[in-house]
Amino acid sequence: MTESTSGGSAAKPPAERGRTTIADGVVEKIAGLAAREVVGVHAMGSGSGLSRTFGAVRDRVPGGAKSSVSRGVKAEVGEVQTALDLEIVVDYGVSIRDVARAVRENVVSSVERMTGLEVVEVNIAVSDVKLPDDDDEGPESRLQ
Numbered sequence: 001m002t003e004s005t006s007g008g009s010a011a012k013p014p015a016e017r018g019r020t021t022i023a024d025g026v027v028e029k030i031a032g033l034a035a036r037e038v039v040g041v042h043a044m045g046s047g048s049g050l051s052r053t054f055g056a057v058r059d060r061v062p063g064g065a066k067s068s069v070s071r072g073v074k075a076e077v078g079e080v081q082t083a084l085d086l087e088i089v090v091d092y093g094v095s096i097r098d099v100a101r102a103v104r105e106n107v108v109s110s111v112e113r114m115t116g117l118e119v120v121e122v123n124i125a126v127s128d129v130k131l132p133d134d135d136d137e138g139p140e141s142r143l144q
Helices: 024-036 049-060 096-115
Strands: 041-044 073-077 081-091 118-130
Touching: 024 041, 024 073, 024 081, 024 096, 081 096, 096 118
Parallel strands: 081 118
Antiparallel strands: 041 081, 073 081
């Protein structure tokens, strides 16, 4: 088979034929996993232990709300860029500034490497601090 050209323009290489779109949820999952890899990040999303407990239950229900992987992450995805908002809970005793910096670096690196999108900003809201004596299961029941 021979290639024919008209008007001096060659056919596009196969890799350039078509368009790839990436859903917001895909970027949210990548960012959520990358943020959780950072030492000092206790959880993503709402800070209250009771809320995290209810969230864990909700994740186990088929058709439940947002998956736990992307909880606490909101992405806006354009054609070539993305912006992210993360809500995290940090462990007591860690430097919040250092944790936030490490989260940004890991999120930007992971999202850009996996999607090819340029991450223009990663906003981080620290919603709570996990104290050593906090019980993640919520208040203890008085009933047996």
